[in-house]
Amino acid sequence: MRASETELSTIDGLVRVENAPVGEVLRSVKENTKDSYTHEEVYGDYCTLQGYVDAPPRDVYEYLADMKSQEEYTYSVRDLEPVDDTGLYVGWDRLSGNTRIYVRIEANPQALTVDYHAAWDQGEDLWMIYLFRVVDARTVLKRPGSVILWTNCHHPYYEKNPYPELAPSPDRPWVGDFWREFYAGHKVELENIKAIMEHRHHRGIPITPSAASGA
Amino acid sequence: MRASETELSTIDGLVRVENAPVGEVLRSVKENTKDSYTHEEVYGDYCTLQGYVDAPPRDVYEYLADMKSQEEYTYSVRDLEPVDDTGLYVGWDRLSGNTRIYVRIEANPQALTVDYHAAWDQGEDLWMIYLFRVVDARTVLKRPGSVILWTNCHHPYYEKNPYPELAPSPDRPWVGDFWREFYAGHKVELENIKAIMEHRHHRGIPITPSAASGA
Numbered sequence: 117m118r119a120s121e122t123e124l125s126t127i128d129g130l131v132r133v134e135n136a137p138v139g140e141v142l143r144s145v146k147e148n149t150k151d152s153y154t155h156e157e158v159y160g161d162y163c164t165l166q167g168y169v170d171a172p173p174r175d176v177y178e179y180l181a182d183m184k185s186q187e188e189y190t191y192s193v194r195d196l197e198p199v200d201d202t203g204l205y206v207g208w209d210r211l212s213g214n215t216r217i218y219v220r221i222e223a224n225p226q227a228l229t230v231d232y233h234a235a236w237d238q239g240e241d242l243w244m245i246y247l248f249r250v251v252d253a254r255t256v257l258k259r260p261g262s263v264i265l266w267t268n269c270h271h272p273y274y275e276k277n278p279y280p281e282l283a284p285s286p287d288r289p290w291v292g293d294f295w296r297e298f299y300a301g302h303k304v305e306l307e308n309i310k311a312i313m314e315h316r317h318h319r320g321i322p323i324t325p326s327a328a329s330g331a
Numbered sequence: 332m333r334a335s336e337t338e339l340s341t342i343d344g345l346v347r348v349e350n351a352p353v354g355e356v357l358r359s360v361k362e363n364t365k366d367s368y369t370h371e372e373v374y375g376d377y378c379t380l381q382g383y384v385d386a387p388p389r390d391v392y393e394y395l396a397d398m399k400s401q402e403e404y405t406y407s408v409r410d411l412e413p414v415d416d417t418g419l420y421v422g423w424d425r426l427s428g429n430t431r432i433y434v435r436i437e438a439n440p441q442a443l444t445v446d447y448h449a450a451w452d453q454g455e456d457l458w459m460i461y462l463f464r465v466v467d468a469r470t471v472l473k474r475p476g477s478v479i480l481w482t483n484c485h486h487p488y489y490e491k492n493p494y495p496e497l498a499p500s501p502d503r504p505w506v507g508d509f510w511r512e513f514y515a516g517h518k519v520e521l522e523n524i525k526a527i528m529e530h531r532h533h534r535g536i537p538i539t540p541s542a543a544s545g546a
Contacts, residue, residue, distance in 0.1 A: 120403060123536075124403060124527070127526050127527060127530045128526070129522065129526050130523050130526055130527070131406060131519045131522070131523060132403075132405075132406060132407075132523070133406055133407045133409070133425045133426075136406075138407075138425075138426060141406060141519070142512075144515075145512045145515040145516045145519065146512060146515075148515035148518070149370065149511060149512050149514065149515045150370060151369065151370055152367045152368060152369050152370065153367060153368055153370070153373060154366065154367050155364065155365060155366055155367065155368070158368060158373050161381070162381040162478075164379045164381065164480070164482075166376070166377035166379065166482065166484075188335060188339060188347075190347075191346060191347060191348055191351075191356060192347075192348045192353075194348070210348045210353075211348075211353060224439065224441055224442040226439055226441070226442070227439040227441070227442030227444045229442045229444060229464070233470075243470075243473070245470055245471050247464070247466060247471070247480070249444070249462070249464060251462060251484070255448075255458075255460055256460050256462070256484035256486060257484055257485070257486060257487070258458070258486060258487050258488070263377075263484060265379070265462070265480070265482055267379075267381065267480055269381075269466070269471035269472055269478055270472070271471060271472060271473060272472070272473050273473070296364060297357075297360045297361060297364050299364065300359075300360040300361075300363035300364045301360045303363070304346045304356070304360065307344065307346070308345050308346060308347070311342050311343065311344050311345055312339070312342060312345070315342045321338075
């Protein structure tokens with residue numbers, strides 16, 4: 117027995133084979149596997165999408181990690197320009213008229229994670245975080261290509277704009293008003309990513325827009 | 332206009348503000364946001380869990396990246412021992428009597444990703460992949476602590492055991508028979524992780540079992 121078994125036995129609520137018989141746990145797990153789930157249950161606190169793309173993981177990673185790719189695959193982020201030399205960019209979110217969107221990308225080429233730290237109206241407090249991870253589909257699905265994982269967490273600022281005075285107009289809708297629609301909205305953009313990358317991969321066109329445009 | 336606009340206009344199915352009016356897209360996104368989703372829709376191809384843990388991200392990462400932690404937080408993986416000096420371990424999965432489970436962990440301390448590459452019965456083809464990622468909750472939820480993201484993909488071997496001759500007995504249930512229960516089953520283990528880490532963090536006990544046992 118491991119040294120920590122004594123300690124573990126004092127922690128309330130642990131479900132381990134030592135204290136919960138297999139038959140009982142399987143029955144309880146089956147009961148908790150429902151036929152359907154409400155939108156709030158699945159997408160209330162976190163909004164995760166997953167999707168398969170028939171293009172190599174390294175290419176998909178580089179595409180997502182390239183600032184200008186958003187001008188292609190997002191529905192409405194356009195005309196990104198550097199704010200300074202720290203990697204902070206500003207563009208327009210055409211979803212809401214004259215809204216400025218600030219974005220910084222933090223990517224890890226070993227883990228193939230790509231995080232967009234973004235915000236509407238100001239670039240000091242980048243609280244809207246888009247967590248991407250690219251996974252080699254050969255390992256997880258036994259097929260060539262990539263799996264994209266994409267999670268947003270329900271940050272409290274979605275509920276209430278922390279800087280209302282910076283909105284271009286008082287009646288401009290807030291990004292958080294769309295939280296309930298994030299899954300369906302991001303699905304549109306994930307399908308855009310898939311369409312663009314497969315189009316290019318199947319034709320041998322360089323996948324990242326900076327490479328394609330020579331920028 | 333960017334150099335690639337002409338190319339993008341030739342890709343079927345793209346939904347971008349240039350070709351799809353905001354009102355129309357918002358209407359369609361609202362229609363695709365359903366009140367409920369079937370189990371198959373949400374957990375058929377991928378099984379993702381997310382959870383908040385009140386313990387520092389670096390500690391949570393180190394806990395998940397430590398091979399022996401599975402003996403604490405999993406329901407039934409026990410008695411892991413190194414197979415060789417490459418990081419491959421073998422233990423017992425007590426869920427199914429005398430089943431051997433092989434595990435290798437690949438972790439990235441910068442990105443805080445932790446992947447378990449595992450398989451029942453053999454250690455040559457580690458096809459069961461548990462993708463974890465730890466995120467600093469201060470950035471994504473504006474509170475101290477960690478968010479754990481955990482995804483399994485529906486690898487074809489879940490549908491059919493590729494090495495049935497290696498099962499300890501012909502009537503041993505296959506791990507893939509439980510795919511439908513993965514969400515509820517992994518939820519039990521995510522709750523175990525949360526309970527163990529919060530117990531230790533709140534009491535100043537070293538979080539990883541190797542540290543706690545002096546191993």
